[in-house]
Amino acid sequence: MLEPFFLLTCPQGTLRAVIGELGLDSTAQRVGDGVHEIALSDRWSLDDGRLNGGYQLSVALRALATEVPLPDPVVASASYLRPAMPGPARVRTEVVRAGRRLATGTARLVQAGPDGAERDVLRLEATFADLAATPADPVDLTVPPALPPFAECVSFGGPDAPPGAATVGRRMRYGVPALPGWVRGEPSGDPSAEFWFAFADGSDATLLDLAFVVDGAAPVVLEMGRGSSTAQLTVHLREHPAPGPLRCRTVTRHLAHGLHEEDVEVWDADGALVAQSRQLALLL
């Protein structure tokens, strides 16, 4: 039987928070030097059964975080190589540089291929710091979305998510001033969105969860009638979010050669910028 993730794998002896949907879903044990055996949950899947890219990233980053001597991932970049499926997987980690202010590690999320041999699903490189070691002293020139209070917004996802193969939509709840065009079957042509995000079970997002949040929402190219599959995603994790729902803005500004970028920014309930991501994705 697998035990909850951080009980088994945290080398510093401190019990990091195991809270919320994502934390509790990522059971794992450390089975060797830097190697973690993970049971990937089927509760974070897309229509076709593949796992959401943000979930993969967050799970691999959690495993890597237990190996790196500084606590807070501040930047993580991931290449998506093959579909990840629910079931057994491993995360193979390597600490490549441990400095005083920054430490960097890599992680490979691997699963068995059709021939049974292990193959890379995701490659991740991340740099860690100790955010508590320096005062925040923020200078913030970003502008959070102006949204009505979450309680006054139209809610979708969570218990309202349509039943079907995609399970990831049930894990979170969005609040929007009005239902997006693509949800109503009328794509707006404007590839941008502003919305509240919360986990459906009411738990607060942690710094590590933000690596999921930035890829948790539907791609805004849906407003152009296009689907999307992430090829590469880089996320900056800048601050531990205050408790409460998150404000998010998603924008795509460039499509060419069958590829598009998508930027996501996330602010916490206190209005602090907590994450910025950019991905390059294949247009489907």
Next chain:
Amino acid sequence: MLEPFFLLTCPQGTLRAVIGELGLDSTAQRVGDGVHEIALSDRWSLDDGRLNGGYQLSVALRALATEVPLPDPVVASASYLRPAMPGPARVRTEVVRAGRRLATGTARLVQAGPDGAERDVLRLEATFADLAATPADPVDLTVPPALPPFAECVSFGGPDAPPGAATVGRRMRYGVPALPGWVRGEPSGDPSAEFWFAFADGSDATLLDLAFVVDGAAPVVLEMGRGSSTAQLTVHLREHPAPGPLRCRTVTRHLAHGLHEEDVEVWDADGALVAQSRQLALLL
């Protein structure tokens, strides 16, 4: 004697362009399976002799590009682990996935440490495509900077660069409507810049050169009286630039915990978006 880079290392038998300052400065030979021996030039250094981060990235990406079966890097992300110095180095490459539309590889730029042992200076992960295989069909919602013609701008860098230890400034020429505040010793407080970029020798930037261009300019936190050292940089390379100078915009929007982000966007002379980068850097 080392031969120019691409003459020796291109496995497809096609001679890729060796033009301009950067291409001609990166002499290398393939010395083993995926391993390239490189003489890092002293013409791309900063004040303290360390090499510019964009130069390191571009050199490592050039070596990787000769190993990956698709021609055009569309996204590259690099972690800066230790200072790179002019002199001998190696690039150790690995192709981790070669698909039909996308192929991904990693590269490690290594140099000898004080004990003579090889150690990582930079780690790079990049995904490649064949831009010529799909029509561009661009949808571009970015807005290039409105600049006076290059010839009417104030020029700095190139032959006008101050003499001294930093050589990288002599490799390129910037055109700006007015000299930046930090150059005049009066930082403006606004961490943004819009400018023309050209190589000082008059050569046109290639797709691979754009990986240098996005880190070639001075960090805009200089307008806040701060210095900067890149920790991680991700760049999207979206189009082969048309000949001619490039329009660039650099913006920093968030500083906290001794770290700042910096976004750079680059448009070619025809107004097409050709590159977007984001870096996370240490404030000095």
